[in-house]
Every structure is written in structure tokens, then in C-alpha cells.
Amino acid sequence: MDNTETKEHQVVFWSGNQIVAEAAIAGGCRFFAGYPITPSSEIAHVMSKRLPEVRGKFIQMEDEIAAMGAIIGASLTGERPMTATSGPGFSLKQENIGYACMIETPCVIVNVMRGGPSTGLPTALGQADVMQARWGTHGDRPVIALTPAYLEEVYSEVIRAFNLAEMLRMPVFVLIDEVLGHLSERVEIPDPSEYELIERPRPIAPPEEYVPYDSSLGDVPPIADYFTGYRWHTTGLNHDKTGFPTTDPDICQFEEERMMRKVTNHLDIIESYDEFMTEDAEIGVIAFGSTARAAMVAIADARDRGIKAGLLRPITLWPFPEEPVRKLDQHVKAIVVPEANLGQMIYEVERIAGCNGPVVGVNKVGGVPIYPGEILSKIEEVA
Amino acid sequence: MHASYTNYLRMDHIPHMWCPGCGIGIIIKAVLRAFDALEWSADDIAFISGIGCTSRSPGYLDMHTLHTTHGRALSFATGVKFSRPDKHVVVISGDGDAAAIGGNHLIHSCRRNIDITLIIVNNYIYGMTGGQYSPTTPIGARAATSPWGNVDTPFNISELAKGAGATYVARGYVGSGVQLERLIRGGLTHKGFSVIEVLSNCHTQFGRRNRLADPIDLINSISESTVNVKKAEKMSPEELKGKYIVGLLHQDEEHPEYCEAYEQVIERAQLAR
Numbered sequence: 001m002d003n004t005e006t007k008e009h010q011v012v013f014w015s016g017n018q019i020v021a022e023a024a025i026a027g028g029c030r031f032f033a034g035y036p037i038t039p040s041s042e043i044a045h046v047m048s049k050r051l052p053e054v055r056g057k058f059i060q061m062e063d064e065i066a067a068m069g070a071i072i073g074a075s076l077t078g079e080r081p082m083t084a085t086s087g088p089g090f091s092l093k094q095e096n097i098g099y100a101c102m103i104e105t106p107c108v109i110v111n112v113m114r115g116g117p118s119t120g121l122p123t124a125l126g127q128a129d130v131m132q133a134r135w136g137t138h139g140d141r142p143v144i145a146l147t148p149a150y151l152e153e154v155y156s157e158v159i160r161a162f163n164l165a166e167m168l169r170m171p172v173f174v175l176i177d178e179v180l181g182h183l184s185e186r187v188e189i190p191d192p193s194e195y196e197l198i199e200r201p202r203p204i205a206p207p208e209e210y211v212p213y214d215s216s217l218g219d220v221p222p223i224a225d226y227f228t229g230y231r232w233h234t235t236g237l238n239h240d241k242t243g244f245p246t247t248d249p250d251i252c253q254f255e256e257e258r259m260m261r262k263v264t265n266h267l268d269i270i271e272s273y274d275e276f277m278t279e280d281a282e283i284g285v286i287a288f289g290s291t292a293r294a295a296m297v298a299i300a301d302a303r304d305r306g307i308k309a310g311l312l313r314p315i316t317l318w319p320f321p322e323e324p325v326r327k328l329d330q331h332v333k334a335i336v337v338p339e340a341n342l343g344q345m346i347y348e349v350e351r352i353a354g355c356n357g358p359v360v361g362v363n364k365v366g367g368v369p370i371y372p373g374e375i376l377s378k379i380e381e382v383a
Numbered sequence: 384m385h386a387s388y389t390n391y392l393r394m395d396h397i398p399h400m401w402c403p404g405c406g407i408g409i410i411i412k413a414v415l416r417a418f419d420a421l422e423w424s425a426d427d428i429a430f431i432s433g434i435g436c437t438s439r440s441p442g443y444l445d446m447h448t449l450h451t452t453h454g455r456a457l458s459f460a461t462g463v464k465f466s467r468p469d470k471h472v473v474v475i476s477g478d479g480d481a482a483a484i485g486g487n488h489l490i491h492s493c494r495r496n497i498d499i500t501l502i503i504v505n506n507y508i509y510g511m512t513g514g515q516y517s518p519t520t521p522i523g524a525r526a527a528t529s530p531w532g533n534v535d536t537p538f539n540i541s542e543l544a545k546g547a548g549a550t551y552v553a554r555g556y557v558g559s560g561v562q563l564e565r566l567i568r569g570g571l572t573h574k575g576f577s578v579i580e581v582l583s584n585c586h587t588q589f590g591r592r593n594r595l596a597d598p599i600d601l602i603n604s605i606s607e608s609t610v611n612v613k614k615a616e617k618m619s620p621e622e623l624k625g626k627y628i629v630g631l632l633h634q635d636e637e638h639p640e641y642c643e644a645y646e647q648v649i650e651r652a653q654l655a656r
Contacts, residue, residue, distance in 0.1 A: 031466060052652035057465055057645065062491035066458035069451065069488075073431075073462025076449065081462070099452050226447045226463065227470050229426055233393075233442055235450035244396065244442060 009188040016180040017084075019151045019187060020110055021046035023158035024082050026189075028197045029108070030056035031081040033070035035063055035089060038122040039178040040112035043084035064089040068096035068109070075105045076234070078225035080162050084110040087120060087129055091136065097171055098137030099236045101259065104213070104223065106165035106200055108158070110174045112181040115340075115367040124367025125178040127289055128341035133173050134318050140256060142263040144270055145173040145318040147288040151187045154180065157315065159195055164270060166200040168262045169220050175317060177340065179290040179369055203230060213241040215254075219261045263319055272315035273324050277303065281310025283379050284332035286325065286349055288314050291338050291370050298375035307383045309336075320348045329353040334382035338362035338370045358382060388415030391425055393445045400439060404598030406557035406583030410504055411440055413560050414473070417568040428471045431460045433485060435477040436511045436585075437504040454485030457492045460499050468498065468642035471571070478505040478519040482538050486518070493547035493576055497641040500570045500577045503540055506585035514588030525592040540580045545633045550575035552633040556582035558606035562629070569631060575640050582609065582627055 014022070021043050024032070032047040044060065051058040057074075061067040064085055071081035085093060090111045100107055113129045115121030129136075133145040144164055148157040158174055165172040203210050203222040212232045214221045221241075224230030237245040238252045246252065263270060276296055278284065283302070287295040292313040302309040312328050314321050325348075329335065334357040337346040343361045350359050362378045364370050392415070401407050418428065425446040432438035434453035441448035451459045456474045464472040481489050481503045492499065508526060509515040516526035518538045525532060545552045551573040555563035563581060570577030584590065584601040595601040612630035615623060 031462070033462065049652075052645075052649040053656055055649055055653075059461070059465055059645075061458065061461070062487050065455060066461070066488055066491070069455045069458030070462035070465070072451075073449070073459035073464075074466045075462075076447075077463055077466040079466050095452055096455065226429055227427065227467055231425060231446050231448075233448045233450070235442070236452060237450070 009191065012187050012189060013184055014151070014187060015042060015182055015184045016151050016154055016176055017042035017112065017182070018046050019154045020084065020158055020174070020176070021050060022189070023155040024108070024162070025050055025054060025056070026155075026192065027159035027162035028080045029082045029162065030054065031071065031074040031079040032056070032083065033059045033061050033067040033074070033081070034083050035061055035067045035085070037064070037086045037089045039114055039181050040084045040086045040110065042181070043110060043112070064092035065096060068093040071107045072096060072100050072103075072105050075107050076226050080106070080166065082108040082110065084112065086112050086114050086122070087126065088118070090129060090132060094137040098139060098141060100171040101137070101141035102236050103234045104169040104259070105171075106169055107171050108161045108165055108174065109171055110158070110176070113175060113177040115178075115365060121367040123178070125290065125340055125369055126365065126367070127177055127291060127339050128344065128365065129175060130317060130339070130341065130344035133175055140260065142170060142260050143173070143318045144168070144170065144263060144316065145175050146272075147175045147315060147317040149180070149289050149292045149313060151180070151183075151185050153315070155187060155189065156195070159197075163196070163198040167198050167220065167269070168266060169200060169223055170262060175289070177289050207231070211241050212243045213239065213255065215241060215258050219258050219265060267319060270316055271319060271321050273321040274313040274315060275324070276311040276313070278310035278312055278328055281308050281328070281332055283307060283309040283383055284328045284335040285309060285311045285338065285375065285379065286314070286335060286345070287311065287338045288317055288345065291340055294370050294372045295338055295375050297372035298379060301372060301376050302379045302383075305380070307379060309379050317345070320352075322352050325349060325352045329356050333357045335359045336362060336375065336378045336382065338375045338378070340364055340370060387419055388412060391415045391418055391444055391446065393443055396443050399443055401436060402587045404584070404586060405436070406506065406585075406602065407437055407440060407504060409557045409560050410502065410563065410581050410583060411443070413564040413567055414502065416564045417571055420564075420568060421571060423471060428473060429460070429463045431456045431463065431472065431474045433476055433480040435480045435509070437475055437477040438480060440475055454480055454483070455488060456480070457485065457488040457499070457501065461492065461495075461497055464497055464499050465642060465645070472499045473571070474499055474501045476501065476503050477510070478503060478507065478540065479509045479517040482518040482540055482543070490543070490547040493544050493549035493578065495641045496548060496550050496575045496638055498574055498576070500567075500579070502567065503578065503580045504583045505540060505580050506583040506589060508585050508589035510585045510588045514592060524589070526589070527592075541578065541632050544578035544580070549578045549633070550635040550638050551577035553578070553631045554580045554582070554627060554629045556605050556609050556627070556629055557584060558602050558609075566631060573634065574636070575638060
């Protein structure tokens with residue numbers, strides 16, 4: 001018998017937001033704190049119903065900041081917590097996101113991106129939080145942001161977000177957009193045996209020997225759950241390996257650099273991207289999320305017209321997949337970067353792609369998706 | 384009678400960073416005596432703070448200590464408590480931390496009635512940042528940002544907490560450590576959200592600008608401004624003007640506690656499956 005025995009998959013027709021919630025539960029999430037915000041609210045709706053069914057906890061907090069604080073508190077007790085929000089809420093959470101980075105606490109933050117700065121276009125698509133995800137909180141910190149493009153991928157990337165958060169002791173972002181959050185499509189739910197749930201490193205040393213940021217155990221030191229006998233101190237101040245504040249310049253430098261290495265030294269497990277017809281491509285297209293779906297159609301249309309175009313689709317937007325861009329850049333004469341913002345990811349592409357050819361954007365911020373025809377026109381222009 | 388509060392201290396982190404004569408020491412001592420009297424294990428306590436002088440106290444306590452962001456301690460505490468309702472969660476906060484930047488979390492924690500004990504050290508000033516006026520600075524008082532006298536109407540924190548739905552509200556002051564310990568112990572054992580406001584002295588930042596630079600003078604001045612709740616019952620509003628009523632101000636043991644109420648949500652969801 002074939003050893004790739006076909007699993008009986010549950011087939012669903014759910015919205016992206018529902019997929020996020022169900023994937024979180026599959027990913028071991030039993031604690032959700034949130035605040036109502038369009039277009040992410042359905043995630044909270046589903047979590048409020050589903051979590052008590054699996055003896056989990058849902059709480060609607062008084063504001064976005066509190067929701068972020070609550071999931072960090074929950075994480076310290078050993079939960080795999082999540083919150084979900086959208087642009088303005090993501091802005092409000094930024095200080096506590098920095099805190100989670102600083103104290104190295106695993107958690108997952110979903111941002112269903114909407115249009116515009118400020119209140120903007122609450123019910124419409126945007127992809128304009130690319131740079132907010134990277135630089136939104138003050139100070140330097142590592143960042144992981146996952147940008148799935150299909151609901152099946154939303155499911156697997158949400159589970160992966162929990163695993164990465166746990167493995168690397170840090171917050172992980174899942175950036176989808178209003179289109180992905182609200183569209184419904186057929187998804188085969190994987191059997192739990194088909195994915196792994198990875199837990200945070202926990203101390204093996206007895207409490208009296210526990211050092212919460214002991215880098216001699218690697219760049220991701222074990223983290224002790226509250227109320228398990230390990231009494232440790234946590235502060236957002238720069239701290240030494242014991243967790244207590246320090247202003248020693250060498251220690252501050254060392255610890256901040258160690259935090260960054262959690263991402264830069266684990267690209268093999270973090271970085272993810274997809275390629276479509278890039279092998280012989282003469283025109284490269286780089287797009288993520290729902291815009292990448294339009295780009296696929298544009299590329300197929302371009303091929304029909306004799307233009308060899310190909311798509312590179314970052315699934316990890318941060319860290320940005322540098323090597324694949326470099327590789328693509330070597331054999332294309334131009335790169336087209338469609339994104340539902342006024343040009344954010346394109347900075348990364350320009351930084352990496354060098355001078356082999358023009359890098360041009362296709363940018364829309366009116367709340368409607370970038371259509372395949374618009375990408376095709378740009379491909380034809382540079383071909 | 385000598386309570387063993389040193390068991391709860393991280394002695395290797397003493398001496399502390401507070402000014403000589405600061406009231407926070409009296410308050411921490413009262414908290415630790417209360418823990419000791421209740422025989423609470425340090426392994427079962429999460430002690431959480433925001434930012435400010437008061438909020439530096441967790442660093443000296445040998446328990447699960449979390450020094451969070453400015454004003455947000457209650458939100459972190461809610462996450463800890465809601466995850467582990469069987470454990471003790473105590474928050475300590477200054478007047479600026481709790482009532483200004485953290486005001487929203489304060490009122491909503493009161494409303495939610497989650498079983499957290501909040502100790503607010505009210506010293507009428509932002510101490511750590513250099514003596515700016517706070518939401519509890521009295522009218523007319525001088526601060527780094529009210530050099531011509533404060534015109535910003537102060538909050539009555541205890542009344543605010545009571546109005547917002549806290550089910551245990553008490554006010555103590557640093558001039559009476561024994562009463563303070565009793566009020567804190569009452570809050571720790573109360574099932575629901577407890578607020579203990581403690582009138583305290585910041586002679587460095589508040590006193591120095593208001594002719595009360597000596598800690599003893601300021602502590603005495605605070606003591607003189609207080610009236611016991613029993614005595615206050617017999618006083619007219621005119622007589623109570625400018626006075627702080629101290630003692631147990633409010634307790635409601637009937638209102639459901641949040642985590643217990645949520646257990647019913649879980650049970651309902653289980654039955655419906």
C-alpha cells in the first residue's frame with residue numbers, strides 16, 4: 001500500500017478570518033484577548049464561540065493596548081496566546097509588542113490590513129502595514145511577519161506562527177488583508193498528524209539555577225512558566241542575563257544583538273517563499289498576499305502574449321527573502337512590484353536587486369484590489 | 384510580634400533605588416506582612432507593575448515579578464489571572480500610572496471585577512520623571528509643570544474605583560502602617576477586584592515644591608489630612624472638605640467575580656457540544 005496514505009480531510013468553505021481562528025485553535029491557542037476592529041472582528045467572533053468549547057479563554061478587553069498586554073500576561077503562564085486587529089489597532093499595540101520582544105515572550109498577532117492611514121478605509125483592502133510591521137515599535141528588535149496568499153496557506157501559516165513564536169520566544173505577526181479576511185474558499189483542513197506543534201524551550205535546570213536570559217544555552221534561552229517554582233524578574237528595561245535592569249553598555253549591546261540573532265541565525269526555519277514560472281522569466285514580479293493572486297493571473301496572461309514573466313511570492317515578508325530576490329534579479333531585465341500601498345516592499349526589492357534593470361511598482365490605495373490587467377500593463381511596459 | 388517579610392525580598396537587590404524617607408518602603412513592608420500573615424507562598428504570587436517609582440518595587444520581591452509598560456500593568460495582570468485563576472495576582476501602581484495613562488484599564492478592571500488586588504501609591508506627583516503634576520495633585524499645589532499652582536481638578540481615586548464597580552475599596556496612608564496592612568490583607572482575601580489607595584509621601588518631588596521637603600513633615604501633613612471612615616460618618620460635607628477618608632470604604636461580596644463567571648461560559652459551551 002502506498003505509504004502516502006490519503007487522510008480523510010475535513011473540507012470547509014470558510015472565510016479567511018474564520019480560518020485564522022480555527023487554525024489558531026489547531027495550533028494550540030487556548031487564550032485570545034481582543035478588541036473589536038474591522039475587518040478583523042470575525043476572528044474574535046469565532047474565538048469567543050470556539051474557545052470555551054475547547055476549555056480555552058476568550059476575553060474582550062477595554063482597548064487594543066490592553067488586549068496586547070493580556071496575551072503577554074497569558075503567555076508568561078505558558079499559554080500560546082493570540083490577538084487579532086487591523087491597522088489602527090496594530091498601531092496602538094506597538095509599545096506592548098516592543099515589550100514582548102524585549103522580555104522575549106511568545107505570542108501571535110494577526111493584522112487584517114485595511115486601507116489608508118488613520119481610520120482610512122475600515123472595510124476595504126490595504127497592504128500598507130509592511131513597514132509598520134517591521135519598524136512600528138521604537139528601538140531595534142527582531143521581527144517575523146508571515147503573509148499567506150491562500151486560505152489553505154493561512155491555515156498552515158497561522159499554525160507555523162505559533163510554532164515560530166514558541167521556538168524563538170518572540171511575537172510573530174500574521175499579516176493578511178481585508179480581501180483574504182473576508183473571502184471564502186474551499187479549504188482542506190489538514191489532519192493534526194500532518195503538522196507538528198512545537199513548544200517553547202523550558203528550563204531543565206532547577207529553579208535555584210535558572211537564569212532567564214542565559215545565552216550560554218543558545219540565543220533562545222529557556223523560559224519558565226509562572227507558578228512552576230521558577231521565580232524570575234521581567235522588565236522592559238534593558239536587562240542582563242538574570243532579567244534585572246542594567247545600563248552596562250557592553251551587556252546592552254550583547255543582549256540586543258542576541259535578540260536579533262534569533263531571526264538572522266534561524267532563516268532556515270523561518271524564511272518561506274513561493275515561485276511561479278520564475279525559472280526562465282525575463283520579467284520578474286514580486287508580490288505578497290492577495291495581490292500575489294492577481295499577479296499569477298497577470299503572469300499567465302503575459303505568457304499567452306509571449307512575455308516570459310514569473311512570480312516570486314514572499315510568504316515571510318519579514319525577514320524578507322533576500323536570496324531568492326538576488327537570484328531572480330540575475331536573469332530578469334525588470335522587476336514589477338505590485339502592492340496595495342504607495343510603495344513599501346519595493347524598498348526591500350530595490351535594496352537587494354541592484355542595478356540589473358528597472359524596479360517598478362504598481363500601487364493602489366483606494367481600497368480596491370490591484371487587478372491582473374493593471375499588473376499585465378506594467379509587465380508589457382517593461383518587457 | 385515580628386512578621387517575617389524578609390522571606391519575600393530579594394535581599395541581593397537591596398539597597399533599593401528610592402529616596403531616603405520614601406513612603407513606598409512602608410507600603411511594601413505592609414504588603415509583605417500581609418502575605419506573611421496569610422501564609423501565601425511566593426511561588427503562588429504574581430506581582431505586577433507599570434512604570435514609575437512605585438513600579439520599581441517588583442524587582443525587590445522574590446516572586447513572579449513583572450515590570451511592564453506605563454499604565455498597562457492591569458492588562459498584563461488580567462492575562463495572568465484569567466489564565467491561572469487559582470493563583471494570586473497583585474498589582475502595584477503610582478497615581479500617574481494608575482489614574483492617568485492607565486485610567487482606562489483601572490475603570491474597566493473595576494467593572495470586570497476580576498480577582499486582582501491593586502495597590503495604588505498616591506503621592507500626588509510624577510516622582511520618577513521629575514515632579515510633574517498628576518491626576519491627584521491638589522488644586523493650587525506646585526509641580527514641575529504647574530510652577531504657578533495646579534488648576535487641574537484631581538481625581539478621588541477611591542471614589543472613582545467604587546463608582547467604576549470595584550468590589551473592595553479601601554484607603555490607607557503611610558502614617559499608619561498597621562491599619563494599612565489590615566486594609567491590604569482585606570483586599571488580598573477579597574474575591575473580586577480590590578483597590579487599596581495609599582496616601583504616600585514624595586518629599587523629593589512634591590514636598591520640596593510645597594514647603595514640605597522634610598519626609599516627617601510631609602507624612603505628618605498627610606496624616607492630618609485623613610479622617611477615619613467611622614468618624615467621617617458623623618461629619619458634615621463642609622467639615623470633610625479637603626480631607627481624605629481612610630479605612631474600608633466599600634465592600635460587595637455578592638457581585639460575581641469575572642473568572643468564576645467565565646467558568647460558567649465554559650460549562651455552557653461544553654453542554655452545547
